[in-house]
Amino acid sequence: MIRLEKRKEPSKFWRIANPFLAVALTMLAGAVMFAILGKDPIVAIRLIFFDPIFSETFGSYSRPQLLIKSAPLILIAVGLAIGFKANIWNIGAEGQYIIGALFGAGVALAFFPAPGWYIFPLMVVAGAFGGFLWAMIPAILKTRFNTNEILVSLLLVYVAEKILAAMALGLMRNPDIPGFPGSRDLRRYEAAHNAEIFANTGIHWGVVAALIAVIFAYAMMTRHMLGYHVRLAGQAPRAARFGGVSPARLVVICLGISGALAGLAGMFEVSGPGGQVRIEFASGYGFTAIIVAFLGRLNPIGIVLAGLLLGLTYIGGELSQMMLQLPSASIQVFQGMLLFFLLALDFQTNYRLRLTRGARA
Amino acid sequence: MKKLLTVGVLCAALAAPVLADTTKVGFVYIGPVGDHGWTYTHDLARKAVEAEFGDAVQTSYVENVGYGADAERVMTQMALSGTNLIFATSFGYGPDVNTVAARFPNVAFEHATGYIQEADNVSLYNARFYEGRAVIGHIAGRMTQTNKVGYIASFPIPEVIMGINSAYLHAKAVNPDVEFNVVWVYSWYDPAQEAAAAEALIEQGADVLMQHTDSTAPLTVAQDAGIMAFGQASDMSAFAPESHLTGITDVWAPYYIDRVRAVKEGTWKAGNVWHGIVDGMVGFAPMSERIPEDVRAEAEGMIAAIAAGEYHPFTGPINKQDGTPWLAEGETAPDGDLLSKDFYVEGITSDIPN
Numbered sequence: 056m057i058r059l060e061k062r063k064e065p066s067k068f069w070r071i072a073n074p075f076l077a078v079a080l081t082m083l084a085g086a087v088m089f090a091i092l093g094k095d096p097i098v099a100i101r102l103i104f105f106d107p108i109f110s111e112t113f114g115s116y117s118r119p120q121l122l123i124k125s126a127p128l129i130l131i132a133v134g135l136a137i138g139f140k141a142n143i144w145n146i147g148a149e150g151q152y153i154i155g156a157l158f159g160a161g162v163a164l165a166f167f168p169a170p171g172w173y174i175f176p177l178m179v180v181a182g183a184f185g186g187f188l189w190a191m192i193p194a195i196l197k198t199r200f201n202t203n204e205i206l207v208s209l210l211l212v213y214v215a216e217k218i219l220a221a222m223a224l225g226l227m228r229n230p231d232i233p234g235f236p237g238s239r240d241l242r243r244y245e246a247a248h249n250a251e252i253f254a255n256t257g258i259h260w261g262v263v264a265a266l267i268a269v270i271f272a273y274a275m276m277t278r279h280m281l282g283y284h285v286r287l288a289g290q291a292p293r294a295a296r297f298g299g300v301s302p303a304r305l306v307v308i309c310l311g312i313s314g315a316l317a318g319l320a321g322m323f324e325v326s327g328p329g330g331q332v333r334i335e336f337a338s339g340y341g342f343t344a345i346i347v348a349f350l351g352r353l354n355p356i357g358i359v360l361a362g363l364l365l366g367l368t369y370i371g372g373e374l375s376q377m378m379l380q381l382p383s384a385s386i387q388v389f390q391g392m393l394l395f396f397l398l399a400l401d402f403q404t405n406y407r408l409r410l411t412r413g414a415r416a
Numbered sequence: 417m418k419k420l421l422t423v424g425v426l427c428a429a430l431a432a433p434v435l436a437d438t439t440k441v442g443f444v445y446i447g448p449v450g451d452h453g454w455t456y457t458h459d460l461a462r463k464a465v466e467a468e469f470g471d472a473v474q475t476s477y478v479e480n481v482g483y484g485a486d487a488e489r490v491m492t493q494m495a496l497s498g499t500n501l502i503f504a505t506s507f508g509y510g511p512d513v514n515t516v517a518a519r520f521p522n523v524a525f526e527h528a529t530g531y532i533q534e535a536d537n538v539s540l541y542n543a544r545f546y547e548g549r550a551v552i553g554h555i556a557g558r559m560t561q562t563n564k565v566g567y568i569a570s571f572p573i574p575e576v577i578m579g580i581n582s583a584y585l586h587a588k589a590v591n592p593d594v595e596f597n598v599v600w601v602y603s604w605y606d607p608a609q610e611a612a613a614a615e616a617l618i619e620q621g622a623d624v625l626m627q628h629t630d631s632t633a634p635l636t637v638a639q640d641a642g643i644m645a646f647g648q649a650s651d652m653s654a655f656a657p658e659s660h661l662t663g664i665t666d667v668w669a670p671y672y673i674d675r676v677r678a679v680k681e682g683t684w685k686a687g688n689v690w691h692g693i694v695d696g697m698v699g700f701a702p703m704s705e706r707i708p709e710d711v712r713a714e715a716e717g718m719i720a721a722i723a724a725g726e727y728h729p730f731t732g733p734i735n736k737q738d739g740t741p742w743l744a745e746g747e748t749a750p751d752g753d754l755l756s757k758d759f760y761v762e763g764i765t766s767d768i769p770n
Contacts, residue, residue, distance in 0.1 A: 112496055120489055220602050224572060224769065235531070235573055240511055328485035330511060334571065334602060338482045373490050376478045377497065383448065383480040 058409045069404040074350055074357070077397040078364065084396075085389050094379050102378055103371030103389075117370050119257025123328050125366030127152070127320035129359055130265040131344035133272045134313030136353040140276070141285040142292070143309040147193065147208030148317040149341025150215035151186035155318020156325035157222055158185025160238060160332045163247035164227055167239060174246040178322055179260075186318015187311050189215065194310040198303040204310065216337060223334045238332035241325065249327030261323030265362075268316055273355040285309065317341060346394045365390065439501065439680050441465060442494035443477035444487060446506035447605045453630025453649040454604060454666065455479065458505045458528075460650070461668035468673050472680070483508035488516055495520040501679045503672065504528065506604075507575070514538055524684050526675055529575060531755065536686055541671060544692035545575070546754065547722050548664030548700065549582040549626075550729035551715050552646045555661060556624045557587030557594050558711045559644055566617025567598045568610055568627040568634055572768050574757050576628050581761045582729050583626060586718075588763055597622060598766055607633035618643060624661075635660060644706070651701035661707055662715075665699040690751060694723040730754065735762035 082104070086096035107117035131148045138145050145151075159182035166174050193207035220236075227238040241247045249259050276282035288295040288305050296302065320340065329336055347365050351357030372386030443462050447455035462475050476499070478490045487509050494502055495516060501524045504513045510532040517525045517535035525538045533540055556565050565587060569576050580598060587594045597620055599613040610629050614637035617625060625645040627634045632655040638645035639656035647653065647663025671691065678684040691697035700719070703712050721727035732743030737760040743749055760768060 113493060116492060116496055123485065217602075232531075236571060237508075324485075328488075330484055333483055333508065335483050335508060338484075338486065370489070373478055373481075373486075374493060377442070377476050377490070377494060380476065383478070 056411050058411050059406050060409050061406055065404045073400040076400055077393060080396045081392045084392055094381060099375050099379055102375040106374055107367055107370045120370055121366050122257035122262050124369050125362040126262040126265045127324055127340045128344050128347045128365055129362035130268055130320040131317045131341060132347035132358045133268045133355055134316030135344055136348040137285060138309035138313050139348060140353050141288040141305055141309050143306055144205045145208050145310055145313045146205050147212045148344055149337055150212035151189045151314040151317035152321035152341045153215040153219050153337050154189040155182040155186035156321030158182050159322030160325045163241055167244055170246050182322025183315040183319045187315040190310040190314020194307045197306050219336060220334045223332050227332045236334055240331045242330045247326055249323050259327045264319055269355045269359055350397055439473045440499040441473060441475045441676055442499040442502045444481050444490055444504045445477055445479040448479050451605050451630045452632050457649050457666040458668055461672045464669035465672050465676050473676060487512040491516040495523045524679055539686040540688040542690045543697040544690055545664060545698060546578045546582040546729055547692045548698045549579040550586045551718050553583030553586035554590055554718060555711060555715050557591035560624045562621050562623045563593045564621045565596050566622030566625045567596055568613045568629055569598050569600050570604050570629050574755055577758055578754050579628055584764055585761060596764055600769055601629060605630045607631040610634050611637050647701055653701060660704060662703045663701040665701055667697055667699045670696055737762055737764055
């Protein structure tokens, strides 16, 4: 007879071990899935996890690409994790990402074609502000009217997508190419281009920003009073209230930080790898970042590792499609499995299975 | 084992791309190969290329590739893996195709429905779908009882707008009372949105649906509602046996086989083609029994006239929506006009969203 027993203290060992176990289980289940699809599972796993980094043919190109793909994930996830720790659920980072990109691109297009060193910093500020503003909608609705921030932030993603389409077709449309949606290519406007800082490394300002955000988040969560409040509010909301933590203030701060970081990610993307405001600009980073935050245990360092891993599955996923003709949906299944296994395994952080002899129900 | 062999061959090809006599052809798709619309037809053509050349050609594809950084990365990886010819099969890949093409001057790029040609290894190809729209517009005008035609449109770009204009003009020519309701879903492939649009149009009284989106969802809705509809891109009659009248089909195989052969023989040169019914790039799904004999004969007559070059679907006099003249009596629309046009013709009552 197997019995579930609640642990007195959540297990530290499993907290750390589970993400690794989840990755291993995902590889295993993925291998089974690939085998059922009639593909060689070992080759598929190798293409997804190893070839983007180690292959002679692709490595020199894929390694920098890994940074390009992971940086926005990490930047967004770091912000989300702070809120998640305090039980404040910003599910709409995708929308904040879009609005941040629009604010950043808006500044660039307003100055076009003027040169000026100050344009790019202004775009950075505008991008962060745009994301912050969009996150303030669920924040204020929650603190004033007690609405659910999960629903409001999620639904605002769809609003942001409509605004994006309207901008690409209207106000921000490139006037030099009549009839076609999409803004000017910011990569061809030097003052606004988020170019690689070192050629062929993939390191652009978004990567630098992600790194800074990780360091700040780490310092804040471990050394600063605010980090203590966040953790307290998440673990013991009543105690936090008695301790003088204002829940409303915390909601505004957490949503504000995560919104600003998501907005920054969008701004760095639109002025760099993305290049222009297009109807299809949003590519789901805001949602994938939720997986990254959880896989990284809401810990800034963990998030860096998780972001790199998810970035790897994107790039490796494309390689496996190209070389093995795996359907693209199987990569999404793969990413979904990662979160699924992690959540399932987390069960044993709080509970333990006990074998008992002779017990009767 | 066969899979392992394939990978082995791939690795060998990677090591010596110059020596390989297998030509490697890559396809970049915007949607899933199972959409039964746009991407599905490109994948049919890919399979036709494989069937035509056998072992002498090896194809690969990546589906659901977004515009921008993702497309750039996929095409770069294809080029790095020794691909000789890359078909980028969606309009929005334009800037990405040109960026990657500049980096790999020895790889040939073919971009569908694009307009940017900055590197001399970028070729453009497109189909004159407006010719097909004219024919189904004619059929719609003859078949509608409520005089209301519902049109599910993707994005307000010239390609889509010229399709609406062409269908409307030819419906109007045979039915002066006809009205077009257009719903924009801002997606090429979104079954849920397309179905919702179809339902809204039916509620507004449409008894014939047309779509410029790729899923079969509108046809399913039409079938359930017992009204008529046209398919898109491939023969979709199986999804709505009673409702499906006919549909424009995209036939890419002849062009793809042609271009692959050119690469194999070393004669490939960047071009810019816009093929129509006469070249076989625009085809039609079988016409339903539901279309009366005389209407079918008219439609077939129009197809023959367009193919023979005797009739151009945009022949004046045609006014713009605001009443100002566009084409004079007997004048036909220049290609440049069609490709950059973002206005409706006179008679359409709604506005193009902006």
